[in-house]
Each structure stands twice: as C-alpha cells, then as structure tokens.
Amino acid sequence: MLKGHQSWVFENRPMITATGVTGGPFEANGRLANDFDLLYEDLWMGKESYEKAHRLLLEDAIKVTLQKGNIQKEQVQFLFAGDLINQITPTSFAARTMQIPYFGLFGACSTSMEGLALSSFVVNYQGAKYVLTGASSHNAAVEKQFRYPTEYGGQKPPTAQWTITGAGIALVEPNDPEKENPVTTSATIGKVIDMGLTDPFNMGGAMAPAAADTIIAHFRDMQLEPSYYDLIVTGDLGRVGHDTAFELLNKSGLNLERKQFQDCGLLMYKEDQPVQAGGSGAGCSATVLYGHLLNEMKKGTYKRMLVVATGALLSPLSFQQNESIPCIAHAVAIEMNGEKG
Amino acid sequence: MASKQKNMTPQQQNYQTLQQKHELKRPVLKNCIKAFFVGGLICMIGQAVSYFYIYFFNFTEQSVGNPTVATMVFFSMILTGFGVYDRLGQFAGAGSAVPVTGFGNAVISAAIEHRTEGFVLGVGGNMFKLAGSVILFGVFSAFVVALIKTLLVMWGVL
Numbered sequence: 190m191l192k193g194h195q196s197w198v199f200e201n202r203p204m205i206t207a208t209g210v211t212g213g214p215f216e217a218n219g220r221l222a223n224d225f226d227l228l229y230e231d232l233w234m235g236k237e238s239y240e241k242a243h244r245l246l247l248e249d250a251i252k253v254t255l256q257k258g259n260i261q262k263e264q265v266q267f268l269f270a271g272d273l274i275n276q277i278t279p280t281s282f283a284a285r286t287m288q289i290p291y292f293g294l295f296g297a298c299s300t301s302m303e304g305l306a307l308s309s310f311v312v313n314y315q316g317a318k319y320v321l322t323g324a325s326s327h328n329a330a331v332e333k334q335f336r337y338p339t340e341y342g343g344q345k346p347p348t349a350q351w352t353i354t355g356a357g358i359a360l361v362e363p364n365d366p367e368k369e370n371p372v373t374t375s376a377t378i379g380k381v382i383d384m385g386l387t388d389p390f391n392m393g394g395a396m397a398p399a400a401a402d403t404i405i406a407h408f409r410d411m412q413l414e415p416s417y418y419d420l421i422v423t424g425d426l427g428r429v430g431h432d433t434a435f436e437l438l439n440k441s442g443l444n445l446e447r448k449q450f451q452d453c454g455l456l457m458y459k460e461d462q463p464v465q466a467g468g469s470g471a472g473c474s475a476t477v478l479y480g481h482l483l484n485e486m487k488k489g490t491y492k493r494m495l496v497v498a499t500g501a502l503l504s505p506l507s508f509q510q511n512e513s514i515p516c517i518a519h520a521v522a523i524e525m526n527g528e529k530g
Numbered sequence: 531m532a533s534k535q536k537n538m539t540p541q542q543q544n545y546q547t548l549q550q551k552h553e554l555k556r557p558v559l560k561n562c563i564k565a566f567f568v569g570g571l572i573c574m575i576g577q578a579v580s581y582f583y584i585y586f587f588n589f590t591e592q593s594v595g596n597p598t599v600a601t602m603v604f605f606s607m608i609l610t611g612f613g614v615y616d617r618l619g620q621f622a623g624a625g626s627a628v629p630v631t632g633f634g635n636a637v638i639s640a641a642i643e644h645r646t647e648g649f650v651l652g653v654g655g656n657m658f659k660l661a662g663s664v665i666l667f668g669v670f671s672a673f674v675v676a677l678i679k680t681l682l683v684m685w686g687v688l
Contacts, residue, residue: 238646338643340610341660342619342626342635344561347554385542386549394549432552463620466554 193410195378202364202372203312204526208479209253211246213328213354216476219458224480225355226253232329232354243272243279243327246472248286250356251321258319258360265289266317269304270358272325273297273471274334279325289321297500298425299379300324301357301475302519305496306376308361309521318362323479325356326470335389335505348391350427351464353457357475368526371486375411375522379403381502383515389508393430393454393466396499399516400426401437404497407520408443415445418522419491422482424474424498425454427467453477474498486525493524565625568618572629576602599630606634611642636660 192198210225217228227249234242247270255262268287270280271294284291296303304322311317329339331352337343364372382402386395400423408415415421426434431452438445453474454467478496485491499518508514538546580598583589589597609615615635618626626632637657644656658665682688 240646333643337660338639340613340616340635340639340642342610342615342617342632342639344620344623344627346556383542384545384549385538386546391553394553397549398545429549429552429554433549436548436552 192375193406193412195380195406196375196410197306197310197378198375198411199309199313199373201313202374202524202526203309203361204364204368204370204372205359205479205483205523206362206368206370207254207258207360208483209250209255209257209356209358210476210480211250211253211356212476213246215328215351215462216353216355216457219462221457221477221481224484225476226250226257226480229354232327239327239330239333240274240279243274243325243330244282244286246327246354246356247272247279247283247323247325247358250323250325250358251283251287254321254358254360260319260360262287262289265319265321265360267292267308267311267320269294269308269320269322270324271295271300271304271471273331273352279327279330296498296517296519297502298324298326298469298471298473299498299500299517299519300471301424301478302376302496302498302521303378305359305361305373305521306378306519308359309373309376312361312363315363320361321358322361323356323358324471324475326352326354326472328352328354328470331470345465346390347465348388348394348427348429349465350392350425350454350467350469351458351462352470353468353473353476355470355472355476357472357477357479359479364526366526369487370526371483371523372526373521374524375407377403377407377410377520379406379518379520381515381517383513385513387508387511387513389503389514391429392469392501392514393425393427394433395430395514396426396501396516396518397430397433397437399518400424400430400434400497400499401441403518403520404434404438404495405441405443407495407522411522415443415449418493418495419449420482420494421445421450422478422494422496423450423452423454424496424500424518425467425469426452426499427454427465427469429466430499431455431467453482456481471500483523486523489525493522495520495522561623564621565623565628568622568625569628570625572602572626572631575605576629602629602631603634606631607638610635610638615639633661633664636664
C-alpha cells in the first residue's frame with residue numbers, strides 16, 4: 190500500500206526465509222568471513238574469464254539459497270536481480286542457467302534494495318509464492334570495465350573504494366506466523382540526486398546526498414522517528430560518504446546516534462586490508478545484509494533495521510565526457526517476525 | 531573548476547563545501563617522499579644494469595640505453611605478471627609510474643586483462659589503451675621540441 194509520497198507498506202509482511210551468500214578470496218580474509226556460505230580461493234574460480242567467474246558467484250548463491258530454503262528452482266516464480274557489468278550479462282546468463290522467470294534490474298549498487306522492494310511488493314499482493322532477489326559484483330570484472338586493468342600500478346586516492354567480490358541472494362515468500370524469520374515491512378524508493386560531483390574515485394561523496402534524501406523521505410512518509418530502528422545501515426558509502434551522510438541527516442533535524450548508523454562497505458573488511466575508504470559494489474549491501482546482518486537479527490542483536498542501498502549511476506563513458514555522477518538510494522525496512530510495529 | 535562552479539546551483543555548491551570537509555585528503559608530502567625513494571631506487575637498478583652491459587658487453591654510454599630499457603621493461607613485465615607491480619604502484623605512486631617500468635606495466639597489464647577477448651580484438655586492440663596516449667603525445671611533443679630547435683638553429687639563436 191502506498192504511504193506518503195514514495196513509500197510502500199507491506200501489510201502482509203513478506204518473509205525472507207533463506208539466503209545464499211558467496212564471496213571471493215579478499216572477503217575470506219575480511220571481518221565477515223564467517224557469514225558467507227561459500228568462499229572462493231581465487232578470483233578466477235576455475236573459469237576462463239572474470240565475467241564467467243562473476244556469473245558463477247551468482248549461480249552458486251542461488252543454488253545455496255534454494256538448498257537452504259528446501260525448494261526446487263522450478264517452484265520459484267520470479268528472479269529480481271542485477272549487477273554492474275554492461276547489459277547486466279552475468280545476471281542474465283545466470284538466469285539462463287537457472288531457467289527462472291527473470292526481471293533484470295540496474296540500479297548500480299542500489300540494485301539489492303531495488304530488488305528486495307519489488308520482490309516484497311509482488312509477494313505482499315500474492316503475485317508470487319517464491320521470489321529470489323539479489324545482486325552481485327566481481328572486483329576484477331568491475332574494475333576492468335570502470336577503471337584500469339587489475340595489474341595496472343596506478344595509485345588510488347584515499348577516497349577510492351574497493352569493489353567487493355560476492356553475491357547475495359534472498360528467498361522471499363508470504364508470511365507464515367509460525368516461523369521465526371526476518372520480514373520486510375516497508376520500502377522507500379529514492380529519486381536520482383546529483384550534487385555535481387565528478388570524481389569517480391570518490392563515489393561515497395557523490396552518493397551521500399542520495400542516501401540522506403531517501404532516509405529523510407522514509408521517515409517523513411512513514412511518520413516515524415529514527416529511534417524506531419536499532420540500525421540504519423547504508424550500502425556502500427565508505428568512510429567519506431558515511432560521515433557526510435551522517436552530517437546531512439543530523440542537519441536536517443533527524444537525530445541519529447552514531448552507533449545506530451552504519452555502512453555495509455565499512456563492516457566488510459578489516460582495518461589492515463588495503464581498501465582505502467571501504468568496500469563498494471552491487472554485491473556489497475547484498476552480501477552484508479543477507480549474510481551478516483540477517484544472522485545478527487536472528488541472534489537478536491537487531492530487532493528492526495532500515496537498509497539503504499546507494500548506487501552511482503555513472504558509466505565509464507559519462508565521466509570521461511565530464512558528466513557529473515547521478516546517484517540513487519532505495520530503503521527497505523526489515524523486522525523480526527512477531528515484532529509488531 | 532571556476533567555470534564548473536558557476537554552472538552549479540547554490541544547493542550543489544553548499545553540498546560540495548560540506549562534502550570537502552569529510553573528504554580524505556591525499557597525503558601529498560608522504561607520497562612525494564615515497565615516490566622519490568622508490569623512483570630513485572628503480573633508476574639506480576637501471577644504472578646498475580647499464581654498467582653491467584658496458585662492462586660485460588661491447589656497449590658504450592651512448593648505445594647502452596636500448597638494452598637497459600628492454601631489461602627494465604622485462605623486469606616490469608615479470609613483476610606485473612606475478613601481481614606485484616600494482617602493489618608497488620599503490621605504495622610508490624609516481625615513483626613507479628614515471629620510470630620506463632611504469633610504461634611497461636601499463637602495456638602489459640592491459641594485455642593480460644584483455645587476453646580473454648582473444649589475441650586480435652583483446653590483446654591487440656587493448657594493449658595500448660593506457661600507453662597509447664603516452665606514445666602519441668610523447669612523439670608529438672618530441673616533434674614540436676625538435677621543430678623549435680631547428681628554427682632556433684636556422685635563425686642563428688643557438
């Protein structure tokens with residue numbers, strides 16, 4: 190049901206019953222390694238190209254999800270997913286393997302929440318019994334397209350971020366009050382915000398206003414106070430963007446506490462890993478949410494959280510032509526079943 | 531930057547001022563020092579290679595440049611292939627980018643990267659995508675400098 194200007198309330202509380210999270214070697218050395226279902230030893234993953242490895246990440250995440258959800262792929266009605274590669278081929282090719290009816294999404298790194306919002310909407314209105322949704326990225330495949338060759342010795346500035354290698358997939362189904370699972374309760378769809386930043390090595394700074402805009406819209410539409418959520422987590426703002434967004438939000442009059450406001454890109458890696466300002470990529474919010482954060486939620490660490498995935502909608506061509514970087518953010522609220530709002 | 535600023539709305543300008551406060555700055559002085567020492571070290575190795583060719587083979591100080599450059603690019607190729615040069619680059623910045631080894635790295639890393647698209651369209655078409663502009667503008671600058679010198683010599687200035 191539409192609430193306010195740009196938010197949906199899911200009265201039937203669609204349920205996330207299973208998730209599958211895969212990652213690469215760099216993530217295996219990270220802080221959240223235990224929250225991955227499957228980790229690969231090297232970036233090639235036994236494939237001939239990074240793009241094929243990218244597809245494998247997603248295929249395996251889907252397989253793990255189906256296994257944990259104890260269903261066959263034929264039972265799944267729709268797959269809502271996307272990635273960062275041109276024409277989202279890794280996701281479309283994985284959808285070819287899986288033979289699940291498929292909506293290909295592109296929202297850059299906001300794809301994970303775009304997919305979860307749409308899946309929840311479809312399931313909420315009995316449009317499907319089982320929906321898979323998620324996003325993925327592969328460090329070398331994405332760097333190849335957007336930046337320099339993997340082995341090129343260019344020096345990255347401290348504002349740059351590290352594209353994560355990983356895929357996160359969730360299985361969304363109608364609510365079953367018997368089961369203890371996380372449920373989605375509302376979503377806010379963001380608009381494209383452009384503050385005129387042009388540096389592709391400072392995505393966090395470019396995306397921060399989009400995150401702030403969507404979060405402000407969410408609390409306005411839902412008529413809630415920030416204290417309603419134990420955790421408000423952004424997708425991949427990194428150190429620069431996260432600090433900036435925090436200041437923007439507090440200036441706007443929403444009083445967030447520092448420990449309540451976190452970022453998936455900052456949760457992923459250890460301090461000593463050379464990721465500059467933090468992790469990024471379409472797989473960043475997907476792997477951290479569907480792995481670490483939902484695990485923490487099941488343990489009871491968080492009861493209600495708002496996940497805000499941010500995406501920079503640029504292309505390698507657009508920034509070479511001196512266009513600024515337009516950005517977007519989508520938010521989905523997740524609660525534990527039984528926690529009545 | 532000034533003309534860009536003019537085209538921006540006041541809201542965009544305000545945001546950029548706010549954002550700049552949080553932006554992590556490049557440690558310029560530290561980078562310069564690191565670049566100075568790593569770059570110097572690479573050149574020192576190059577000098578040692580030069581002496582090696584002069585003492586053990588029949589090269590003179592004028593002709594030793596070619597085998598030295600080839601050897602240094604070969605070292606750079608090995609280090610790039612083993613995935614070491616990009617780490618050195620992140621540490622040293624200009625120190626490892628400016629010497630000829632950096633040029634070698636730019637060519638070789640692109641060749642490795644696009645191997646999956648085949649030899650013709652992949653390796654052949656992309657090998658010089660980073661180094662191509664160095665070659666183009668390097669040759670062009672050399673031409674302009676030579677032209678100026680020729681004119682100055684003709685007019686009797688030099």
